Amino acid sequence: MSTGSSVIPTKPWKASNKQRAIDALVLLVALLASFTVVAVTPMKGKLAYFAVFFIAYALLTSIFKAQQRGSAAAKDALVNSLVAIGAIVTVIPVASILATVLKNGLPGISFGLFTHDMALATPTDPLNNGGLLHAITGTLLLVTVALILSVPIGILTALYLTEIKGKFTGPIRFLVQAMSGVPSIVAGLFILSAVLYPITKSYSGLMGSLSLTILMIPTIARTAEEVLNLIPNDLREAGTALGGTQWRTVAMIVLPAAKSGLVTAIILGVARIAGETAPILLLTGGGDRVNPNAFSGPMGSLPYYIWKSFNAGSPEAITRAWAGLLVLVGLVLILFTSARFLGSRKAAK
Amino acid sequence: MTTSHENEKEKMETHVKPTSLASVAQAHNVKVPGTRALGTGLETRGVHAWFGKHHALADISLDFAAGTVTALIGPSGCGKSTYIRTINRMHEFIPGAAMAGEVLLDGKDVYAPGTDVTKIRLQIGMVFQKPNPFPSMTIGENVLSGLKLAQIKAENKDDLLEECLERAGLWSEVKDRLGAHGGSLSGGQQQRLCIARALAVRPQVLLMDEPCSALDPGSTLRIEETIRHLSDSMTIIIVTHNMQQAARVSDYTAFFLSDGGPGQMIEVAPTSEIFSRPQDPRTENYVTGRFG
Numbered sequence: 001m002s003t004g005s006s007v008i009p010t011k012p013w014k015a016s017n018k019q020r021a022i023d024a025l026v027l028l029v030a031l032l033a034s035f036t037v038v039a040v041t042p043m044k045g046k047l048a049y050f051a052v053f054f055i056a057y058a059l060l061t062s063i064f065k066a067q068q069r070g071s072a073a074a075k076d077a078l079v080n081s082l083v084a085i086g087a088i089v090t091v092i093p094v095a096s097i098l099a100t101v102l103k104n105g106l107p108g109i110s111f112g113l114f115t116h117d118m119a120l121a122t123p124t125d126p127l128n129n130g131g132l133l134h135a136i137t138g139t140l141l142l143v144t145v146a147l148i149l150s151v152p153i154g155i156l157t158a159l160y161l162t163e164i165k166g167k168f169t170g171p172i173r174f175l176v177q178a179m180s181g182v183p184s185i186v187a188g189l190f191i192l193s194a195v196l197y198p199i200t201k202s203y204s205g206l207m208g209s210l211s212l213t214i215l216m217i218p219t220i221a222r223t224a225e226e227v228l229n230l231i232p233n234d235l236r237e238a239g240t241a242l243g244g245t246q247w248r249t250v251a252m253i254v255l256p257a258a259k260s261g262l263v264t265a266i267i268l269g270v271a272r273i274a275g276e277t278a279p280i281l282l283l284t285g286g287g288d289r290v291n292p293n294a295f296s297g298p299m300g301s302l303p304y305y306i307w308k309s310f311n312a313g314s315p316e317a318i319t320r321a322w323a324g325l326l327v328l329v330g331l332v333l334i335l336f337t338s339a340r341f342l343g344s345r346k347a348a349k
Numbered sequence: 350m351t352t353s354h355e356n357e358k359e360k361m362e363t364h365v366k367p368t369s370l371a372s373v374a375q376a377h378n379v380k381v382p383g384t385r386a387l388g389t390g391l392e393t394r395g396v397h398a399w400f401g402k403h404h405a406l407a408d409i410s411l412d413f414a415a416g417t418v419t420a421l422i423g424p425s426g427c428g429k430s431t432y433i434r435t436i437n438r439m440h441e442f443i444p445g446a447a448m449a450g451e452v453l454l455d456g457k458d459v460y461a462p463g464t465d466v467t468k469i470r471l472q473i474g475m476v477f478q479k480p481n482p483f484p485s486m487t488i489g490e491n492v493l494s495g496l497k498l499a500q501i502k503a504e505n506k507d508d509l510l511e512e513c514l515e516r517a518g519l520w521s522e523v524k525d526r527l528g529a530h531g532g533s534l535s536g537g538q539q540q541r542l543c544i545a546r547a548l549a550v551r552p553q554v555l556l557m558d559e560p561c562s563a564l565d566p567g568s569t570l571r572i573e574e575t576i577r578h579l580s581d582s583m584t585i586i587i588v589t590h591n592m593q594q595a596a597r598v599s600d601y602t603a604f605f606l607s608d609g610g611p612g613q614m615i616e617v618a619p620t621s622e623i624f625s626r627p628q629d630p631r632t633e634n635y636v637t638g639r640f641g
């Protein structure tokens with residue numbers, strides 16, 4: 001202990017330089033192999049490079065390991081490289097989508113976009129005419145109303161499934177699971193035929209929010225159920241043993257303990273609906289003017305704006321659509337990070 | 350199931366002779382129970398418990414005099430925990446659970462129709478095997494959580510907070526960080542926090558289900574001191590696997606055993622008697638470590 005300065009700290013578990021050189025060599029050979037194979041065979045395109053590279057890399061690392069340390073190490077190396085490939089394959093499309101949206105959307109972004117609506121402009125106008133304020137406010141309103149409706153219903157459903165465990169637990173869990181597979185157009189048509197035509201007889205933001213609520217409830221209920229199931233039963237027993245009724249125990253102990261998980265459930269719910277297009281097309285009427293009233297009048301929204309602009313077809317309209325996409329992605333990102341921030345800050349306190 | 354209940358009840362009425370510990374106490378010159386302020390104590394008559402078809406506990410009649418500590422000892426699976434959970438009606442939370450017999454608190458059956466079960470649990474507090482402070486609350490909020498849960502108004506919360514933490518032997522360690530998270534305490538401190546939390550609603554009886562089995566010897570010692578202090582003002586029933594602990598903290602000890610069938614109470618006596626002159630050879634085998 002006292003002569004600590006004369007002892008050099010080492011990390012014997014880290015790869016040696018020789019091992020690192022071998023790893024780099026394997027990577028290089030795999031790269032070379034992918035280029036040669038793509039050159040001499042009729043396979044073409046980026047996908048071919050990736051495919052050949054991954055196969056060659058997985059094979060080569062396991063062969064090297066087999067020679068160095070036997071078959072168990074080879075299997076380990078093979079599985080390792082497969083897992084890494086899986087992770088990369090997942091990230092590539094997402095990164096590619098984000099890059100494409102950024103590349104095509106940025107030229108259409110300007111300050112005026114966030115201060116004007118399309119009341120006095122058409123999608124084919126020059127880009128400095130009009131903006132998508134109406135679409136941003138519309139999407140925010142649609143999501144907010146859907147949240148107000150679906151969060152209580154979703155969480156109460158989860159509480160029924162985890163805390164009350166009544167007679168209908170089985171059927172309700174089955175229905176919730178089945179509902180999470182409902183195509184969004186079906187939710188839209190349902191509201192159209194059950195509410196819009198017989199009752200309100202006009203497009204409005206509320207109609208859109210109702211259909212989004214149908215889509216959102218199962219996501220929130222299922223995630224919240226899983227989160228609540230993770231809360232140790234000890235806490236429920238402790239609450240009851242202190243003379244709390246079931247409701248007081250749930251409200252004071254179970255829900256606060258599950259708070260950050262419930263925030264995640266709500267985020268996933270928002271993720272499910274923020275870009276939902278089909279029911280919006282059917283139900284909101286897609287106005288071009290900022291409409292602060294969710295209960296009457298046509299309501300614009302980002303997905304609707306994107307769809308309409310792409311349909312208009314002119315280069316200006318296409319740029320508008322990409323800009324709308326970028327704003328939608330950015331909006332969802334902001335919602336996510338702020339919700340995460342809020343959830344984690346409260347949990348840390 | 351119903352018929353077996355009724356049979357057991359009939360049997361109980363004819364055969365049960367509740368053990369009267371007050372007379373035993375006088376004979377052996379141990380702590381004599383019962384001041385009026387503490388109530389007339391707790392008594393169970395012919396308590397049985399089932400989990401579905403499994404008969405877990407048979408015919409337990411015990412008398413817990415007010416202001417005494419009773420230790421329940423016996424091998425795992427003999428029904429000790431089940432028994433104390435029938436006392437504060439936590440047993441009924443297990444799906445398929447059933448019971449028979451009477452649990453009398455101050456002479457009133459806690460299972461009588463129309464009884465407010467949350468009131469019962471306020472009078473009969475419980476400390477669990479694993480420390481379980483509420484994770485979303487601070488140390489102070491944890492102690493007072495019982496009041497909020499049961500919607501009881503306390504006049505001076507700060508005094509109550511200090512008093513409960515003091516009685517649980519935790520005040521000096523946490524008085525400067527009452528706003529810290531309950532989870533930031535060590536295991537032993539967490540368990541004392543749970544004891545303080547149970548004390549805040551002023552229970553008459555405190556059930557402790559192996560409260561020290563997850564703790565280090567130092568914390569165990571602190572909790573045993575706490576139990577000794579508390580027994581001046583309440584009736585304590587403690588389940589323990591630690592024979593020395595039973596000998597150190599309890600006035601009376603009851604030995605439970607299951608011979609493959611339902612768990613039974615083999616013997617109850619003042620603790621010194623159980624450990625020095627047990628009446629039943631099975632008790633002797635257990636306390637001397639020859640089995641179990």
